[in-house]
Every structure is written in structure tokens, then in C-alpha cells.
Amino acid sequence: MAETVLALLDPAGGEPTLADPTAPVLRADDFGVVRGESVFETMRIAGGRARFVDAHLARLARSAQRLAIDLPPGWDRLAEVAAGAYAQPDGVLRLTCSKGPPGGAPVGFALASEIPAETIRGREQGVRAITLTLGVTAGVRATAPWLLGGVKATSYAINMATLRHAQAEGVEDAIWVSTDGEVLEAPTSTVAWVKDGRLVTPPAGEVALLPGTTLDVVLGLCPAPYEVRRGTVAELAEADEVLLLSSVRGVAPVTELDGRQLGTGPLTAQLRESFEAALSYS
Numbered sequence: 001m002a003e004t005v006l007a008l009l010d011p012a013g014g015e016p017t018l019a020d021p022t023a024p025v026l027r028a029d030d031f032g033v034v035r036g037e038s039v040f041e042t043m044r045i046a047g048g049r050a051r052f053v054d055a056h057l058a059r060l061a062r063s064a065q066r067l068a069i070d071l072p073p074g075w076d077r078l079a080e081v082a083a084g085a086y087a088q089p090d091g092v093l094r095l096t097c098s099k100g101p102p103g104g105a106p107v108g109f110a111l112a113s114e115i116p117a118e119t120i121r122g123r124e125q126g127v128r129a130i131t132l133t134l135g136v137t138a139g140v141r142a143t144a145p146w147l148l149g150g151v152k153a154t155s156y157a158i159n160m161a162t163l164r165h166a167q168a169e170g171v172e173d174a175i176w177v178s179t180d181g182e183v184l185e186a187p188t189s190t191v192a193w194v195k196d197g198r199l200v201t202p203p204a205g206e207v208a209l210l211p212g213t214t215l216d217v218v219l220g221l222c223p224a225p226y227e228v229r230r231g232t233v234a235e236l237a238e239a240d241e242v243l244l245l246s247s248v249r250g251v252a253p254v255t256e257l258d259g260r261q262l263g264t265g266p267l268t269a270q271l272r273e274s275f276e277a278a279l280s281y282s
């Protein structure tokens with residue numbers, strides 16, 4: 001197992017520094033700690049480099065703006081230094097920017113670590129999932145920006161509680177649905193499905209979902225027609241294939257949804273392979 005790497009962003013714009021990964025980084029009164037006001041990005045390290053960094057940094061900037069975090073510069077270099085110092089060619093790179101203490105500056109850092117075994121298992125063998133309500137209508141988050149739909153903030157306690165609930169129900173993942181019966185997203189991934197050879201995924205902007213960087217890549221690689229449109233739970237229940245997309249796990253087949261066996265469909269398997277290949281030449 002490779003040592004976790006911690007790299008710290010220099011608020012003065014200098015070169016990032018490596019630090020003991022167990023060293024404390026945040027003050028106890030940092031708004032990221034006391035109010036969950038931090039933003040983050042998680043990306044794949046492949047071949048010793050962080051992948052699709054530009055897309056992740058663009059999203060980090062958008063998330064920071066939504067939380068009124070004055071994002072300092074230097075993230076590109078921070079990602080490069082952390083991924084470069086990590087001893088393995090493959091890993092997870094997590095960038096975090098915390099709002100900082102009252103009157104203080106935001107704090108940025110990067111952690112490079114091992115890809116968890118269950119993440120790789122989910123990619124290779126698929127995940128079982130259940131649909132769970134997010135408790136909102138599909139349209140509300142787009143018209144109520146304070147609900148922070150589409151923002152990657154560290155206020156992910158609801159996302160983690162959703163996953164724990166799914167696990168308690170005996171499956172590995174969950175798909176959030178709206179109270180008016182639309183498919184939204186998963187706690188840590190984008191949802192897509194295949195029906196009659198067409199890939200369908202909900203529109204991130206219109207429904208205020210997190211715009212997935214993996215989805216973007218996958219749509220560019222997709223050999224089949226695709227539709228970015230709102231879809232219902234009933235449609236999902238009749239889909240031929242269901243996929244969960246995220247940077248580190250990649251393309252994960254949903255092999256069972258709400259007790260219905262799906263297995264790994266042919267388009268899912270093809271996209272999984274193309275995405276893994278794209279990681280190496282990005």
C-alpha cells in the first residue's frame with residue numbers, strides 16, 4: 001500500500017509543499033469544519049498523473065463561487081505535485097478548499113491515496129442499488145440555489161447517510177429520485193440508463209445535479225445515440241441497462257436495481273472499457 005501524500009497550497013501563490021499526511025491542516029474554527037463550507041474534487045490518478053484536471057478545476061471554481069469561497073490560485077500545480085509525489089501510478093486525488101476561519105484566508109490542500117478495493121470491485125463487478133427519495137421535487141433545486149444542488153461541497157453527510165441506508169438494505173449504492181417521480185443522481189455518481197440502444201441521462205443544469213466530468217467524457221465516447229433529458233422512475237424501472245458514472249470508480253454497471261436483475265449490459269461494458277482507455281491518453 002502506497003503512503004498517502006498530503007500537499008498544501010501556498011496561499012501566497014508559491015510552490016505547494018508536501019506535509020505529513022497525519023498533520024492537522026485546519027483550525028477548529030474553520031467554516032469548513034463548523035459549517036461544512038468547503039468545496040472538493042475527487043479525480044483519478046492514472047499513469048502517475050491526475051486526469052481530466054481542467055474539468056475538475058472548472059467545477060471546483062463554480063462550487064467555490066456558490067459557497068462564497070474566494071478560491072486561491074495554484075490548483076493545477078497542487079494536483080501535479082501531489083500526484084507526482086504519490087508512489088503508485090494509479091490512485092485517488094482529492095482536492096479540498098475550506099472557507100477558512102473568521103477573517104482568515106481559505107485553506108487548500110490535496111490528498112493522494114489508494115483507490116479503495118470496493119471501488120475497483122464496483123467498477124469490475126457492478127453494484128446493486130435501490131432508488132431512494134431525495135425529498136424534493138425535480139425542479140426545486142434549480143429555482144432555489146441555496147439548496148446547493150450541483151455544488152460539490154463537503155456537506156456530504158446526507159450523501160453518506162444515503163449510502164449507509166442503502167448498505168443497511170443489503171446493496172452497495174443508491175439512486176436518488178424526486179418526490180414527483182424523476183430520476184436525479186446518485187450520492188457520489190451520475191446516473192444513466194439504456195433503453196432500446198439509446199443512452200439517457202438527466203440534464204444537470206435544468207435539474208441542478210452535479211455536472212459529472214465522467215459523464216462528459218463518456219458522452220464523447222458513446223457509440224450509441226444519447227439523450228440528455230429528464231426521465232422518470234418508471235422509465236428507469238424498465239431500462240435495459242443502468243450505469244453509475246464517477247471519476248474514480250469510472251463506469252459502474254448497476255447489476256440489480258430495486259431487486260430487479262440487470263447484469264452488465266453491452267453498452268455499459270463498452271463504455272467502461274473506453275473510459276478506462278481514455279484515462280490513459282487524456
Ligand SMILES: Cc1ncc(COP(=O)(O)O)c(C=O)c1O
Pocket residue numbers: 042185186187188189190210211212213214215245246247248
Ligand atoms: C452527487 C454527485 N453526482 C455526480 C458525481 C460524478 O462526478 P464525476 O464524474 O465528475 O466524478 C459525483 C462525484 O463525486 C457526485 O458526488
